Amino acid sequence: MVRTxxxxxxxxxxQRAKLIRSHLIPSAxxxxxxxxxxxxxxxxxxxxxxAVQTSAQLQIPLLCNQCEDSLNKRGERKIIPxxxxxxxxxxxxxxxxxxxxxxxxxxxxxxxxxxxxxxPVDELIHFAIGMYWKASVHSWNSRTAxxxxxxxxxxxxxxxxxxxxxxxxxxxxxxPLPEDITLSILLQPRPLIAFHLPFEVRGEPDDRTFLLYVPxxxxxxxxxxxxxxxxxxxxxxxxxxxxxxxDTTEAHRQRFRDALKTARVAPQLREKLGIARQQLESxxxx
Ligand SMILES: [Zn+2]
Numbered sequence: 001m002v003r004t005x006x007x008x009x010x011x012x013x014x015q016r017a018k019l020i021r022s023h024l025i026p027s028a029x030x031x032x033x034x035x036x037x038x039x040x041x042x043x044x045x046x047x048x049x050x051a052v053q054t055s056a057q058l059q060i061p062l063l064c065n066q067c068e069d070s071l072n073k074r075g076e077r078k079i080i081p082x083x084x085x086x087x088x089x090x091x092x093x094x095x096x097x098x099x100x101x102x103x104x105x106x107x108x109x110x111x112x113x114x115x116x117x118x119x120p121v122d123e124l125i126h127f128a129i130g131m132y133w134k135a136s137v138h139s140w141n142s143r144t145a146x147x148x149x150x151x152x153x154x155x156x157x158x159x160x161x162x163x164x165x166x167x168x169x170x171x172x173x174x175x176p177l178p179e180d181i182t183l184s185i186l187l188q189p190r191p192l193i194a195f196h197l198p199f200e201v202r203g204e205p206d207d208r209t210f211l212l213y214v215p216x217x218x219x220x221x222x223x224x225x226x227x228x229x230x231x232x233x234x235x236x237x238x239x240x241x242x243x244x245x246x247d248t249t250e251a252h253r254q255r256f257r258d259a260l261k262t263a264r265v266a267p268q269l270r271e272k273l274g275i276a277r278q279q280l281e282s283x284x285x286x
Pocket of ligand 1: 010011012013014015063064065066067068
């Protein structure tokens with residue numbers, strides 16, 4: 001049964017309503033990340049400073065029923081089936097392999113998704129931006145009131161206030177993505193079946209970068225006026241809807257590995273992630 005909180009303000013439409021418990025990462029992603037057959041089948045969730053294997057899902061009363069349903073329809077419903085279940089079962093990558101990349105250079109391939117018939121580009125963008133937006137309007141952490149990521153707060157500057165307003169309008173379906181936000185996507189041919197909550201990679205005041213990962217897909221969000229025209233052109237949110245396929249798995253593994261050192265992880269899951277004991281104990285390669 002859906003638990004509700006009565007007479008609160010929906011963070012998206014600002015209407016007073018019964019709020020339902022929204023997930024920062026869609027519950028279907030938790031389901032994909034479960035490890036059947038492991039002693040502990042719970043999904044591996046990585047934050048910027050820890051890894052936990054838990055059945056608890058990050059959820060809070062945030063949205064009214066209508067807005068929650070809108071997020072499902074605008075992105076999640078079409079994208080969840082395309083996420084990786086394993087290296088052999090990655091529907092989005094398979095769909096790209098049936099087409100020709102616009103750029104193929106050694107271990108990098110670029111695909112123009114807008115040219116692929118019926119490819120849900122707008123849903124893909126909305127899926128990622130929806131998670132980033134949720135992370136920007138709540139801490140999702142009982143230990144702090146600060147938002148999980150800072151994409152623009154009304155109290156910081158006029159530019160931040162405008163960005164926050166326009167980002168909310170985009171998530172509502174009432175406007176375009178703010179001009180100083182660029183979303184890029186990397187598909188991982190050797191996907192880790194886990195997820196990483198949105199976090200800030202680099203903290204420059206005018207050129208900020210954020211990352212989140214769901215099985216097979218890294219979404220990189222660049223915020224600020226410093227994003228180059230070239231990067232915009234080769235981004236998912238640019239006019240071509242570019243997706244890059246490149247194996248950055250080792251960098252991902254290193255990040256997960258660092259977090260895993262402090263986490264309790266089922267041996268079967270550790271094996272599934274391909275993390276050998278000696279790798280865990282070796283120094284990170286540079
Ligand atoms: Zn609402």
